Amino acid sequence: MSGQRTPVLIAGGGLVGLTAALVLRHHDVDVTLLERRSTTSPQPKARRFHVRSMEVFRELGLAGLVHEAAKDLAGHDHMATGRTLAEAEQLPLWQPSGDGPEVEVSPEPPCLIAQDVLEPVLRKAAVEAGARVRFDTEMLGFDEDADGVTAKLHGEEIRARYLIAADGARSGIREALGITRSGRGAVGEPSVNVYFHADLADVVRGREFNLCRLTHPDAGGALASVDGRRRWVFMAAGGETDRDWPAVLRTALGVPVPDLEILSVLGWQAEMLVADRYSAGRVHLVGDAAHVMPPFAASGANTGIADVHNLGWKLAAVLRGEAAPGLLDSYDAERRPAGWFVADESTRRADTFLTGEEDPTLAHPYVLAAGGFQYRAGALVPDGSTEPTIDFAPAGRVGTRIPHRWLDDARTRSTLDLAGPEWTVTEFDGDRLLLRPDHVVAWRGSSAQGAEAVRARLLAGVSS
Structure with missing residues (x-):
């Protein structure tokens, strides 16, 4: 077997793994990223990236590119609600309360951009920054010793000093390490996401939104805008994936939509689970491998970006010999409480969105x-x-x-x-x-x- 060497190996080429590669290259660390899939995500997934994530992209020199790629959803920051889409009304934007002076919170505005649009931007940037990005490459297992980690691939091995597990909610790396998770587990009812195409630009014009809650008794759910015109995700409670979705969607939309095309129907269950350790020896968990939570305002994606922004500079300092390995203990000490906090907040905020009731303890x-x-x-x-x-x-x-x-x-x-x-x-x-x-x-x-x-x-x- 050939024996490539790399200071840091990243397992997983999704949003968080790609951001990890970019952060490490920003700190002049050589990095190799492996992704078993052939392409970046084909699903919209996360869509709201808040100001802290955009500040990370600003530091990486990518905020302008991200905002440009997000131009289709510019102005879609509102929420909306109604019996059907045709009857829905746009809600006013949330404004901070209080009598103090108005403070500009960030140099970067938040950004609405679908994950399947953002990931190719990050992949291209990572390659241009000098990261070795290998899709169609699956890590089959790994061995760890006192000096590093040996990753096993088909027909080859890669030797790394540190391994970042960005391999998702079902992380095989986390399971191999025997790291357990704590939390509420399953949250609420099973749900179904229906990703579809339909030209609804005229229907929503003047009432543009990020998310619209629909209350029709036969087709209740929420409609997420992916590009503001043709790409949409309808989220319905209940785990039934075999409903007559064209009929359900036309009821929920309240318009004929002759060009309706359903692209995928995915059943899923919201969970709130946080790893009991974020680090084990030379392996560090990030993103969904470390924490899963209901998808309220893309909290999981934003928290994953914060994970790698925290971990990246620490790994770089240790690899340069500027810092002792003990610095890496602070990754778990800082990010695990933060992950638990956001997971809990996301879970409770998802509850209030469904009920419409305020929770003053948030x-x-x-x-x-x-x-x-x-x-x-x-x-x-x-x-x-x-x-x-x-x-x-x-x-x-x-x-x-x-x-x-x-x-x-x-x-x-x-x-x-x-x-x-x-x-x-x-x-x-x-x-x-x-x-x-x-x-x-x-x-x-x-x-x-x-x-x-x-x-x-x-x-x-x-x-x-």
Whole structure:
């Protein structure tokens, strides 16, 4: 067998795996990605990428490309509801409440783009960045020892120092490691997604939406806009995949749709499960391999992007000899609580969407969308701040992403542009902040010398 070597091997070439490759190349790490499928996803899947994910793409130099690829859904940010699509009314956009001054949350707006449109953009970018991207290549198994991981393929082996498992909710790597999962398990009823084509541009004109809840007693469900014109996904409760879907859809839409074409009918069950460990030796779980949750606002996809943004700089620092291997322990310490938090929030938000009832215990939406979750332990020095995660209070607290502020009158440079791929020290509200490469505040104090001492300590693997 031939023996290719690579510092990092990624198993899985979906959205999260491709982003992992891009993050590692951004940090000048050689990386090989394996994907058993021949192509990127043929299904729309995730469609809403919030501001934190777009900030990651901004750092990678890809935000403009992503926004351009998403132009078909520009202006489709609203929700809608009605008995049928023909009767549906557009709902007003959500606005933050409170009497405080209006704060611009991010240098990047959120983006609506179907996963089957986004993944080819990321794949092309990863190849152009120098990643070895191999589709039609299945990893059959792996062996781990003290120095690395040996992946077994058909007729060859690949030797890597670290393995990233981006192989999805049914992760064979997670199962091989014996990593269990905890959580609520199955959530709600089984569901069916019906992916179809029909030219509904005239029907929705002036009432464009991202998601429309339909309440017809014979055809209730939700309609997701994939491109705003011809591509749609109808989501119905119940696990019956053999219904007369053309008839159901015409009832739900309330218009004849003579050009209706059903592309796929997929039954699925929402689950809330989080891995009990995100790391085992030289193997690290990311994305759906680490956490599954109801698909509320693409929470799983966005959380997976945050996983690899966190893990990527740490792997790079260790591989360069800049950091001790103990730094990698902070990946589990930080991302597993974050994954549990988002999975729980996503589950409860999905419940409120179905019932229409408010839940006052839910976190402020920006906690999810703009990096407001606070790491309490990991590669950081806690500053004693005790603000509850449910609130969104961008104040430069340790363990949160630095608040966005424009640095120039032209509004082209943000405080988030100060960090990544390097560390940096900046002044914020009178204090010195030590920013990690993932924009997270690692320490808050009074001197640049103190910041450098903390940085050295954290890289040595001495975490909180």
